[in-house]
Amino acid sequence: MQLIIDSLPLLWSGLLTTFKLAILTLLLTAIISLFVGIMSVSRYRLLRILALIYVEFFRDIPLVVNLLFVYFGAPLIGLSLDPFSAALVSFTTWGSANGSEIIRGGFNAIPKHQRESALALGLRPSETLFMVLLPQIVLPILPPFTGLFSLLIQATSLASMVGATEFLRTAKIIVERTTLMTGESPAFMVFGFVLCVYFCICYCLNLFTAWLERKITVARTVHQNDSASDDEHGAAAPASAGKA
Amino acid sequence: MSETQSTQTGHASAIRVEGLNKWFGSFQVLFDINLTVENGERVVICGPSGSGKSTLIRCINALEDHQQGVIEVEGKALGHDSTSVYDVRTEVGMVFQHFNLFPHLTILENCILAPTVVRKTPRKEAEATAMHFLEKVKIPEQANKYPIQLSGGQQQRVAIARSLCMRPRVMLFDEPTSALDPEMIKEVLDTMVALAGEGMTMVCVTHEMGFARKVANRVVFMDAGAIVEVNSPDAFFTNPQNERTQAFLNQVLQH
Ligand SMILES: Nc1ncnc2c1ncn2[C@@H]1O[C@H](COP(=O)(O)OP(=O)(O)OP(=O)(O)O)[C@@H](O)[C@H]1O
Ligand SMILES: [Mg+2]
Numbered sequence: 438m439q440l441i442i443d444s445l446p447l448l449w450s451g452l453l454t455t456f457k458l459a460i461l462t463l464l465l466t467a468i469i470s471l472f473v474g475i476m477s478v479s480r481y482r483l484l485r486i487l488a489l490i491y492v493e494f495f496r497d498i499p500l501v502v503n504l505l506f507v508y509f510g511a512p513l514i515g516l517s518l519d520p521f522s523a524a525l526v527s528f529t530t531w532g533s534a535n536g537s538e539i540i541r542g543g544f545n546a547i548p549k550h551q552r553e554s555a556l557a558l559g560l561r562p563s564e565t566l567f568m569v570l571l572p573q574i575v576l577p578i579l580p581p582f583t584g585l586f587s588l589l590i591q592a593t594s595l596a597s598m599v600g601a602t603e604f605l606r607t608a609k610i611i612v613e614r615t616t617l618m619t620g621e622s623p624a625f626m627v628f629g630f631v632l633c634v635y636f637c638i639c640y641c642l643n644l645f646t647a648w649l650e651r652k653i654t655v656a657r658t659v660h661q662n663d664s665a666s667d668d669e670h671g672a673a674a675p676a677s678a679g680k681a
Numbered sequence: 682m683s684e685t686q687s688t689q690t691g692h693a694s695a696i697r698v699e700g701l702n703k704w705f706g707s708f709q710v711l712f713d714i715n716l717t718v719e720n721g722e723r724v725v726i727c728g729p730s731g732s733g734k735s736t737l738i739r740c741i742n743a744l745e746d747h748q749q750g751v752i753e754v755e756g757k758a759l760g761h762d763s764t765s766v767y768d769v770r771t772e773v774g775m776v777f778q779h780f781n782l783f784p785h786l787t788i789l790e791n792c793i794l795a796p797t798v799v800r801k802t803p804r805k806e807a808e809a810t811a812m813h814f815l816e817k818v819k820i821p822e823q824a825n826k827y828p829i830q831l832s833g834g835q836q837q838r839v840a841i842a843r844s845l846c847m848r849p850r851v852m853l854f855d856e857p858t859s860a861l862d863p864e865m866i867k868e869v870l871d872t873m874v875a876l877a878g879e880g881m882t883m884v885c886v887t888h889e890m891g892f893a894r895k896v897a898n899r900v901v902f903m904d905a906g907a908i909v910e911v912n913s914p915d916a917f918f919t920n921p922q923n924e925r926t927q928a929f930l931n932q933v934l935q936h
Contacts, residue, residue: 553744554781554840558795558847559771568794572785657785657827 440623441630444611451607452634454521458593458603459638461525463586466532473533474540475566488537495534500592503527508599524596532589539581543574576653583646587639594635605631693756695720695851695882696741701750703740710736712907714750718851723883725893725914728903729929734886737903738853741884742773755850771799774844778856780836782828788815788839789824792846800847807846814842818872834865838872845876852876854885888933894918902926 441448477488495503508523518526547570555565597606608631616622694717701714710733718724726734739745741752743759743766752759754769782791792811796802802810815821818838820831828836837857844852854873858866870892877883877896887893893900893914900917902910902925910923921927 548779548781550777550779550781551783554775554777555783557742557744557770557773557775557777558844559767559799560795561767564798568798569783573783658829 438626440611440615441627444627447607447611448604448630451602451604454602455593455604458521458524458528458596458601459590462528462532462589462593465525465529466536466585466589467582469529469533470536470540473537474544477537477541478544480562492534492537495530496538498531500527500531501595501598503531504595504599520596520599520601523599524593524601528589528592528596531592532585535585536582539578539585540574542581543578544570546577547573576650576657579646579650579653583643587642590639590642591635604634693753694718695722695755696884697751697753698737698741699751701737701740701747701752703736703745703747703749710906711740711747712905714908716901716908716911718882718884720850720882721880722898723877723885723896724899724901725897726884726886726901726903727888727890727893727929727933728909732903733906734903735855738775738855738884738886741851741853742770742775744775771847772850773853774847774849774851775853776837776840776844776855776857778860780828780833780840780860782836782839782843784828787825787827788820788831791828791839792843795843795847810848811842811846814845815839817845817875818842819868832865833861834868837861837865837869841869841872841876851882851884854883854887856886856888858887858889890918890933902929904929 473488473491476484477492479485479488498506504524504527507527508518508520511518511523551569551573552565555569556562560569593603594605596603597609600606602610608627612622612624612627616624696716696718698714698716701711702709703711714737716724716737726737728734736745740747741754741759746761754772757765757768757772759765759769782788783794786794789808789811792815793802793804793807796807796810797804812821812824815824818841820835820838820842823831823835823839828839831839841852841857857873858869861869866889870889873883873885873892874896883896885892885897897914900912900914901908902912902917902921902923904925910917910921910926912922916922917926918930921930
């Protein structure tokens with residue numbers, strides 16, 4: 438225990454790197470997923486094909502292979518990426534290939550009449566996309582995106598493979614150093630601590646999105662000005678009328 | 682609504698379709714359709730399933746494109762460029778079989794979306810217009826609810842109000858009552874009868890023969906992608922000219 442307390446500054450700096458990597462990865466993944474997802478349901482064949490190639494390419498290689506390929510392959514095309522950037526690039530491409538599929542699925546689940554009635558009202562295709570279709574996919578894509586984000590946060594630990602000093606790597610360093618100095622391995626305790634921290638982060642994320650999901654659901658069903666009880670009554674009425 | 686109808690283009694027909702041919706791939710759905718609808722006229726289109734009724738009215742607001750022929754709405758030709766498509770769509774309101782209210786918006790927000798976005802109407806004014814039409818369809822008290830909280834009949838009446846908020850010159854209906862439970866059909870038909878009474882130009886695909894008798898100026902019968910018979914409702918029901926019309930009427934009226 439003392440060891441962990443003593444190593445806190447080092448662990449903390451590793452954790453900060455992990456946070457930085459995770460937040461940037463999630464942010465870029467979200468943006469690129471949206472972009473590629475929209476491309477994949479575009480009216481234009483060329484955009485759809487480009488999106489398809491992107492998705493198939495990055496989805497079909499293991500994340501670790503992708504990471505190693507980016508890190509060791511980048512110099513071959515004259516790019517030299519530090520471990521952090523290489524990890525960011527590979528996690529984001531992999532994440533957004535999967536994320537854009539979630540978004541495409543969300544769009545495809547909307548009845549096609551929704552788009553048609555928006556167009557019939559005179560909305561332009563872009564207005565239809567942003568004001569009618571996009572708001573409708575938020576709720577259904579939230580759970581799969583939470584899963585993907587969780588996976589990506591966990592995947593940031595892979596960055597240690599190419600030498601990024603993130604949380605897992607600092608833990609490893611501490612274990613190795615202590616083993617060397619004292620002859621005793623604190624691996625169980627240190628990695629147990631690491632496990633707990635990852636668990637807490639992902640668990641908080643899940644709690645947050647579950648809360649968000651509930652909040653949106655309630656906001657979209659509860660009678661805006663009236664109390665919730667009044668609303669239950671109103672929502673139940675048509676159902677019971679149908680049975681009668 | 683009736684005031685706006687007689688301005689500027691009062692001389693042009695509300696809808697003019699001439700020599701319309703349409704294919705889905707290599708399958709021809711519409712064969713040489715000619716149909717003119719004057720301002721204030723109510724036309725009912727009926728015919729067996731798959732005869733191309735939906736396709737025809739969807740062509741009129743460019744939800745389907747057409748390969749041959751002329752379509753004009755209030756004198757504006759529907760070309761293949763997007764400007765003419767938007768021009769025509771703002772003049773034409775459409776109500777679908779499956780109400781298609783936007784589930785993430787309240788009833789009021791559903792009604793003001795297009796006016797504020799397309800017509801750039803200030804929000805306050807759009808809301809006032811929306812409440813006006815929600816009162817017309819007799820559900821102003823539902824304005825702040827979400828579509829899922831309304832019955833099918835109420836949703837369809839909102840869909841009608843939502844279309845009217847754009848102040849269209851022509852309203853197209855594609856089987857507006859066929860997805861409804863029997864007890865809700867009447868409330869929607871009543872709304873449509875009231876709309877007809879105000880002089881709205883209407884083209885309505887429906888098998889509600891009572892409605893056709895009551896409000897239609899003309900009944901158009903389609904079969905296999907072609908217009909087979911056009912007649913006044915009385916003549917259509919009592920003395921159908923074409924044998925296919927007779928066969929169809931026998932079937933519909935028996936049920
Ligand atoms: N998008 C499409 N692609 C290919 N064929 C289509 C498409 N939409 C309709 N069709 C075909 O065109 C024909 C006419 O269809 P349409 O929906 O216009 O008929 P309808 O008269 O409205 O029938 P219903 O009474 O069943 O609604 C049908 O044979 C249908 O299968
Ligand atoms: Mg149809």
